[in-house]
Amino acid sequence: MALISPSRRLRRTPFTPGVEAAGVKGYTVYNHMLLPTVFRSVEEDYRHLKTAVQVWDVSCERQVSIRGRDARRMMELLSPRDLSKMQDDQCYYIPVVDRAGGMLNDPVAVKRADDHYWISIADGDFLQYALGVADGMGLDVEITEPDVCPLAIQGPKADDLMTRVFGDQVREIRFFRYKELTFEGHPFVVARSGYSKQGGFEIYVDRADLAMPLWDALFAAGEDLNVWAGCPNLIERIEGGLLSFGNDMTRENSPFEAGLGKFVNASGDYLAKAGLAARANPDRMIRPIEIEGDLPPCDRAWPLFAGDTQVGNVTSAARSPDFNTNVAIGMVEAAHWAPGTTLRVETLDGAHVAHVRDKFWI
């Protein structure tokens, strides 16, 4: 790994002092912001995430706030997913696409009010697309990036830890729903969500002055739960089939190719409707892939071959201690995507045998 040069453009977060004190060893850059990638080691962090509870600085999940008279219309223009039944306390995964059906992001929309939504984005300035639509169409909305910094509490003991800080109401929060719960007199949006399969919450921290007090309160309350500072874990997220926009899919791909076709169900006249209709039968798709042997870090797309023909790419890969194999995510052409198909993946260190699987490791 190379060093990363500091600058204001690679934004720190209100939790960075806590992250640094906890001994962060690596970062990535996500939405122009620092996102920790490892504390002890990726393997130690992984083991701990699956057995205890971690506090993650995911401030880089920036919010695109859409507010105003046309907010609902704007959301309907942007969303391939039917929003008509979205409740006031609900979070919706809504892959967003351009007119031609190419993915622009895979955010989570959080309904704050009838005229106010947050779009909690993956890496990429989706704010600019929303702004372009609003400016081009003259919509009556205000589009901003508010200083809201999500803090994720993830792991099997997440309910226990959160209850100690926010009270028993935490346990009543349903999956992809939220409640406003109070800390130091301020109501925070607390959702049952997060970028792991271990369960947990995301606290949308909209008061920077309360960020480190909240961080400290969580660590104080969780001492006997063995709470650690953590971060999205490469191994765990591949095992669980959690996609990473920019890694596993890009604007080259439709949501159908990314296996997200079930979120394309809006009946209204959204911007991408015709483009998506034309791509509803993809000829390549995301697949779980098992790879044999010792792998280098996956820092670029690795081509997948059937004989001499390239039939896809592997885009994320890691050694899984629990499954004692290499877990990977790739995009595979239709003729080769059947579970059980054996392919060849070319890495920097040479060729490896790869097997298309039916399910992720969950």
Next chain:
Amino acid sequence: MALISPSRRLRRTPFTPGVEAAGVKGYTVYNHMLLPTVFRSVEEDYRHLKTAVQVWDVSCERQVSIRGRDARRMMELLSPRDLSKMQDDQCYYIPVVDRAGGMLNDPVAVKRADDHYWISIADGDFLQYALGVADGMGLDVEITEPDVCPLAIQGPKADDLMTRVFGDQVREIRFFRYKELTFEGHPFVVARSGYSKQGGFEIYVDRADLAMPLWDALFAAGEDLNVWAGCPNLIERIEGGLLSFGNDMTRENSPFEAGLGKFVNASGDYLAKAGLAARANPDRMIRPIEIEGDLPPCDRAWPLFAGDTQVGNVTSAARSPDFNTNVAIGMVEAAHWAPGTTLRVETLDGAHVAHVRDKFWI
């Protein structure tokens, strides 16, 4: 500096093998791509840039390609700058802004044909804004990020080096103009431009297979010119007053605040016209600032004070060997922006005396 974790999302470039072989010591992430920040040391790189010639991998200056029947109209909708006199071989610096006059990027537009423009962007997915406008208005344009990777040749000996590889025509290229010049039988756009004040060129490399051959040819031809691999240099760019979008200005700022008001001169009906008209008399502006003492790295905005009142921020700062002081860029409120004003800047290491200057160090 912390370590940066590899992933496909932090894209390598066709020149990364050359950059690594040259001993890159640090990166930043820019448009989801690796941008080198230091090779020997920032000071050694600086000294060499001012006296010799360097080859920079600035592939991260991605192109937003706007092509089609409505391309010219699209450019006019996006650009506050009058494009009516733009020649076929011309590059224009066009700060782009939203409907409210907030800066979205400060790219260089390159006219490729009447119906085809490249917008060579600073850090930020301006492609998404252009796409939002096109999708929202139903314009007949194709908007893509072609695989065009600029390679910059910068320094006082840039003309000499470039002539050896591309021939004498190089010397005839005027500032912010380009010619198509041939290497290995392929015509490359070669512009006299670049992110330094030392003179030089940017080669828009649109053939990835010719990237390393071109890199190698430049190093072979420039051996006696002492050509080095280099990168945009923090010290030199601050001395020269070269702004960095995301560091020195953001969407919070108008082009007037960033000192770019002279580029707001289009007469047509572009999207940001009313928003910019309302902000034509800014109450804060970019200023060159000299700072006394020993400074830590500037990794966040440092507040500027007059007495107890915050009157601005410093956003970039570095020790200048040539001027034997700390050179800096900041945003200062009107009552305090007069050259010669003395202020106080608060850094992590404490307070420093700061002086507003009339000019950058050029």
